[in-house]
Amino acid sequence: MSDAPTRPLKPAPAAQQDQLLDLTVHSLPGAGASNGAGARQTKAGRWKMIAVLLVCAAPVVASYLSYYVIRPDSRRVFGELIDPQRPLPSLQALTPEAVGVELQSLRGQWLLISVGGADCDPLCEQHLYLQRQIRESLGKDKDRVERVWLIDDLAPLRQALLPALHDATVLRVDAAALRGWLAPAAGRALPEHLYLVDPMGNWMMRFPAALDKAGAASAKRDLERLLRASGSWDTPGRQSTGAAAR
Template sequence: MSEPSPSQDQPLGLTVHSLPTPSEAGAQNARSTRRGRWTMLALALICATPVIASYFSYYVVRPEGRRNFGELIDPQRLVPTVTATNVAGQPVDLTTLKGQWLLVSVSGGACDSACQQHLYMQRQLRESLGREKDRLDWVWLVTDDVPLTPELRPVADVATVLRVPPAELAKWLVPAAGHQASEHLYVVDPMGHWMMRFPANMDMGGAAKAKRDLERLLRASVSWDNAGR
């Protein structure tokens, strides 16, 4: 009977592998846990980077003063807790304007030619933003009880028109020295902070510069501000 060759299978030949000690196993688990945490942290930072950059751009760097057409307001003023009324006479909390960029004009209900020019300019500025226009609301704040003329009532179909007590409004939106509130257009950020004032009695040439300001603001906030409230 021939001897089995060394290359043949040895069914009873078992390989014994050493098992890690409890302390070694604990160390391996700890290393795996730390590695997993660092991986999750890295992924979170990668995802958050665009948002952090946009916040930094808007709140820290912000549009440079020398490049702005509009005047930056410092300190910014938060929308007051005031009860306004809409064109139907229903009460509206002014703080409900939060959640959207606002382009605001102020005047009495009679709305003279300068007021009408502002309303037209607001509409044109918003439309000129193209696909970004839904991130900017057109707001007309009326400071008296004068009824809107039939020609102006259609504005309420496309803009937010609210009557606000002038004394309360003056605590929020303030004109430049020597001017009246109705001579400016105002920009309010989605948190409700009045943060920019365009020059008084702005013409259409100024409106083109105002558009560039608005575009920069919308770009700086693109990662954290969405259209609609």
């Protein structure tokens, strides 16, 4: 092996040092560029989130527009639209078993309401029958509609009616308080009509008096249109409250 002394390394020329320094500096991303890319990613993510929310909310928004803005006027419906609508009152009712029920607890579904005394005269029986037929004819949407019988007296309930009421809501209410909410057409009595309440708890339609099967078919068409317009903002399948038979 040679014992010759190792030569010291010569420093690179100044021009070469400048070139290396320039290459090092230009190979690093600037802080501003990094922040800008992050901001663009955040903005893109925010827009994606907004788009997802709009897609999810679109059916609900469309249903509210259909019901409150584009719904048909009185010339195109069989029932009479109530304007202004009347909200469910804060009224205590009783089930046939004398259990207290707040009337406002019925919100969340469409309510097809009949009114009458507990003895249920032939007109009352006809309305109970038509309520059931209208609801059953709605097919898969029938669980979105609750048929309600509001009894406006203290007479005992006829036992023969129980089989026809197994899927109905039957409640006793104060007659005077009920008249402060629902109202018949001029020259008619309260029990002569069927009444429709929307899932928000607003009485919004009254069907004509002396309703027969042909009229019930027209009432069903009104209800079908309203169900289409209000899809996604009612609660189907609620158990009946105050059913007389279980």
